[in-house]
Amino acid sequence: MSAAATSNAQEQANDGVMPQVVRELVRALGRERVLSTPEELIAFEYDGTIERGKPQAVVFPESTEQVSAAVRIAHRFDVPVIPRGAGTGLSGGAVATIGGVVIALTRMKRVLEIDVANRLAVVEPGVVNLDLSKAAAPHGLYYAPDPSSQRACTIGGNVAENAGGPHCLAYGATTNHVLGAEIVLADGEVAWLGGTTRDVAGYDLIGAFVGSEGTLAIATKIVVRLMKLPESTRTLLAIFDTVDDASNSVSAIIAAGILPSALEMMDRNIIAAVEPVIHAGYPLDAEAVLLIEVDSLEEGTVEQAEAIEKLCSANNAREVRLAVAQPDRERLWAGRKTSISALGRLYPNYYVLDGVVPRTKLVEVLRKTYAIAERYGLAVANVFHAGDGNLHPNLLFDERDPGATARVLDAGAEIMRVCVDAGGSITGEHGVGLEKRDFIAWIFGPDDLAAMAKLKPAFNAGERYNPCKAFPTHKGCGEVRQAHIQRTAGAIGTDIYV
Amino acid sequence: MSSTTTASHVDDFCAAVRPLLASDQLQIDESSALEVGGLAPKAIVVPSSIEQIQRVLSEAVIHVVSVIPIGGGTHLGVGNVPSSYDVALSLARMHRIIAHEPADLTVTVEPGLRIDDLQRALAVHGQFLPLDPACEAASTIGGVLALNAYGPRRHAFGTARDWLIGTRVVHADGSLSKSGGRVVKNVTGYDMHKLYVGSLGTLGVLVEATLKVAPLPDxxxxxxxxxxxxxxxxxxxxxxxxxxxxxxxxxxxxxxxxxxxxxxxxxxxxxxxxxxxxxxxxxxxxxxxxxxxxxxxxxxxxxxxxxxxxxTTFRPRGLALRISVMPSRVGETMQVLDRRLTGGSAQLSATVTTGLIRASLDASSDGQALAVINAASEVAAQFDGSMVIDAAPAAVKRGIDVFGPTRSDFAIMKRLKDEFDPKRILSPGRFVGRL
Missing domain, CATH: 3.30.70.2190 (Alpha-Beta Plaits)
Known part of the structure; x- marks a missing residue:
């Protein structure tokens, strides 16, 4: 109650200075780069989650100087700044929780340089993930991290969230592919972290910055590593009559020393949603399928595919299919890539979770996940990055059912707790954001959080950037989630990717 | 610059920690074996638990004595000459493998574990940690992480930052903090462990590390x-x-x-x-x-x-330099370095695909060492690269910053150090910009 009141107080404080902030923003950036009327702002109230928050202004800078100018104005008037990419995030990272100025980086979308000889690219933050790989493809290169939203999400957003994707198993997440960034600090100062050469002396600030969820700085240029497109790729679909057999196959593959480039699992409910639409060839009576990809030299993929087939068969796979030609491989992947949105066919709403467990705990945690969903009277569909133990249970429901949303949130929290108890984590790639900031205490104690909190003063960030995100709530943030949940539940299940 | 603390501070510190330690865990003598940049510690503490380290650092900050954490002691020449060095904190007794889950491809270790011992234990399960810095038998995992040491396998496997997934660290105030975890994919909280890699013990004492490991090749x-x-x-x-x-x-x-x-x-x-x-x-x-x-x-x-x-050739000793350029310029940089550095007697090795060049030389005098450093630095600049000095005579190092000029992010680094170690008791002066 009092916390919610504080939150409103902050928003009202913003409202007081906002007309002047908007005038200054317009003067600095030009009318065409500033939105401030309620109608214009509606589209910027939410991202890929159920959370909402109304900014008082949205700006679209087109250069580092303009980002810096906008940040300086916000700094001068002491209003929050919320960096935003494509708004596909799944933890509320781009939501203006207590209002403020959203800095939308979508107009900074130039690929500034592709250095073929050195296999790197310098991009602006608004470049769409897939567009970078497309730009690199003529040179035989690609950008490895591939979140399922890669047709829409931006590199800047990927950096903020340390985004993952199916192909992180062998090649790592965003943090393993970012070499440097030009950043704008909360006082408008510009600095470079890392660089284009590999060894830059000093603390690994770029490593700390990636995944900081927009709380430390805004990246205005990003240097990323590109990888060579593989000579050969083989994709296998292994079909199982039990989820346990599929999980055990995952463990067997990893234990055998094979690190596929992707190792994904889909369960019966996902198959039921996807197959009638996509016709990927997933059997409707299977309990689980594994989608496994290996890439390297031709000789390597032949060896690995054979070994994987044997391991799956030894773990009771009903059938293992192999796709080598690109169209065949794409057909197998089509079901995976559209799986979440296909869930809309089965239920009006779904809520996607993101937890991580040690790979050896998959069987146990999946069993508990199904049991929890059943106990809450919810259907659950699992599609996830099994190879690195990154689960994405989707809770399926109809928000018009009385109490359904509350049950979903409670069940989600319980499943997260199971992940933590199994030695895992509450998020593998979506971020803590607003959604999980109160779960973080399950993993980190006061001293752990105190060490992390030292980064904000080091970056001179204070609470200017993306306040109320990624860490347990502090004074001024309010009980945002509770305050907003009832009227925003309808946003669940709009356009979600994992 | 000489030590800023007086002997009595160290005496008071020793008196305070003595009751916390067994008699053989505190040695009060100037040990030349643990010299850093020509300075010898006045006392050596050899803790056997995290709690002991916490209490020792708590006392260190109270008495304002400077502490340098030490692993195998094989790479003490790395970094700038410390501004002060009162106590060597040896992690030699913390050398356990806490957990190895072969099927998860993860291992959790204490910092004093020798790299060779870790590799042997992993090999039993057909695995290895694909970091291969130019170590000696006594080199430890804690040292490798503190130095961000790497070797030729960087070509395929990157560096410690790509393998470290979780840490526990004791900070200058004695507090213990955790970051990351034991799972291979995790975005909960800031990636503090990235900061500790290569920080030369200036932000805290690493007391536990969880790493990903890789299958040995067939x-x-x-x-x-x-x-x-x-x-x-x-x-x-x-x-x-x-x-x-x-x-x-x-x-x-x-x-x-x-x-x-x-x-x-x-x-x-x-x-x-x-x-x-x-x-x-x-x-x-x-x-x-x-x-x-x-x-x-x-x-x-x-x-x-x-x-x-x-x-053996590229262990940092004598005069050892590391130059970083764009990979496409390695060939020409190597050619020029070979010509310029003491007329073709420099042992050079480049990890071509990452643009990293090591130079190992024997300088006959301090003057010659300085001349070589200046020449290599010019070459690095000529090819738009940077240079770090991994080893040089202490007299030469005293006059220079071995990490080269600081950059636009130095203000952030300085504030980070201020936050973690306001009294400058941890490896003071050893890091970039003499932090």
Whole structure:
């Protein structure tokens, strides 16, 4: 109650200075780069989650100087700044929780340089993930991290969230592919972290910055590593009559020393949603399928595919299919890539979770996940990055059912707790954001959080950037989630990717 | 600059920690064995638990005595000369493997664990940590992480930051903090552990690390290809890399380095070919073909012998430099370095695909060492690169910052140090910009 009141107080404080902030923003950036009327702002109230928050202004800078100018104005008037990419995030990272100025980086979308000889690219933050790989493809290169939203999400957003994707198993997440960034600090100062050469002396600030969820700085240029497109790729679909057999196959593959480039699992409910639409060839009576990809030299993929087939068969796979030609491989992947949105066919709403467990705990945690969903009277569909133990249970429901949303949130929290108890984590790639900031205490104690909190003063960030995100709530943030949940539940299940 | 603390501070500190430690965990004598930059500690503490480290640092901050955490003590010359050095905190007794989950490909260790012991334990399960810095038998995992030490396998496997997934660290105020975890994919909280890698013990004392590990390759072979010039050697390596061949390492050696590693004296591309049997066979075939076409001599070496010799040659001692340039400029940079550094006697080795060049030399005098450093620094600048001095005579180091000039992010680094260690008790002065 009092916390919610504080939150409103902050928003009202913003409202007081906002007309002047908007005038200054317009003067600095030009009318065409500033939105401030309620109608214009509606589209910027939410991202890929159920959370909402109304900014008082949205700006679209087109250069580092303009980002810096906008940040300086916000700094001068002491209003929050919320960096935003494509708004596909799944933890509320781009939501203006207590209002403020959203800095939308979508107009900074130039690929500034592709250095073929050195296999790197310098991009602006608004470049769409897939567009970078497309730009690199003529040179035989690609950008490895591939979140399922890669047709829409931006590199800047990927950096903020340390985004993952199916192909992180062998090649790592965003943090393993970012070499440097030009950043704008909360006082408008510009600095470079890392660089284009590999060894830059000093603390690994770029490593700390990636995944900081927009709380430390805004990246205005990003240097990323590109990888060579593989000579050969083989994709296998292994079909199982039990989820346990599929999980055990995952463990067997990893234990055998094979690190596929992707190792994904889909369960019966996902198959039921996807197959009638996509016709990927997933059997409707299977309990689980594994989608496994290996890439390297031709000789390597032949060896690995054979070994994987044997391991799956030894773990009771009903059938293992192999796709080598690109169209065949794409057909197998089509079901995976559209799986979440296909869930809309089965239920009006779904809520996607993101937890991580040690790979050896998959069987146990999946069993508990199904049991929890059943106990809450919810259907659950699992599609996830099994190879690195990154689960994405989707809770399926109809928000018009009385109490359904509350049950979903409670069940989600319980499943997260199971992940933590199994030695895992509450998020593998979506971020803590607003959604999980109160779960973080399950993993980190006061001293752990105190060490992390030292980064904000080091970056001179204070609470200017993306306040109320990624860490347990502090004074001024309010009980945002509770305050907003009832009227925003309808946003669940709009356009979600994992 | 000399020590800023007086002997009485150290005496008071020792009196305060003595009750916390067994008699053999506190040695009060100036030990030249643990000298850092020509300074000897006044006391050595050898804790055996995290709690002891917490209490020792709590007392250190109260009495304002400077503490340098020490692993195997094999790379103490790295970094700037400390501004103060009262106490050596030896982690030698914290050397357990806390957990190894082979099927998860993760291992949790204490910092004093020797790298060799870790690799042996992992090998039993067909695994390894793919970091291969130029170590000695006594080198520890904590030291490797604190230095961000790496070796030729960086070509394929990156550095410690790519393998470290969780840490526990004791900070200057005695508090203990955790970051990351034991799962291989995790975005909960800031990645504090990235900051600790390569921080030379200036932000805290690493007391536990969880790392990803990799499966050992089924098949492995090492090739040495003699080449006409640095450019030619670099080309051979880049061509193999572009063809996607199964390379775990690919170093370009200058003639003196080739001599030290395999007793010949030409430029040499030293490649570790590893992976599945089929991929390795094909890679060996293609490299052999490329060498034949180029008229270059090719020789198959016993892997461990060759890379051990590389390691021995490039341990940071005497005068050791590391230069970072864009990969595409390695060939020409190596050629110029070979000519400029003491007229062709520098042992140079480049991880071509990452643009990292090591130089190992014996300087006959401080003046000559300084001349070499200046020359190498000029070459680095000429090729838009940077340079770090891994080893140099203390007298030479005192006058320079071994990390080179600071950059636009130094203000952030300084504030970070201020936050973690406001009294400057942890490895003071040793890091970038003398932090």
């Amino acid at each position: 098949s492995e072979s090492t090739l040495a290809i003699g080449s006409r010039s640095a450019a030619h050697g670099a080309e051979l390596i880049l061509a193999a890399h572009d063809a996607g061949l199964a390379l775990h390492a690919a170093e370009l050696l200058s003639p003196p380095a080739t001599h030290a590693v395999l007793g010949q004296s030409s430029w040499c591309a030293l490649m570790r070919v590893a992976g599945g049997a089929g991929a390795v066979a094909r890679s060996l075939r293609e490299i052999d073909h490329a060498a034949t076409v180029a008229g270059a001599a090719i020789e198959t070496l016993e892997s461990s012998t060759a890379w051990d010799a590389w390691s």
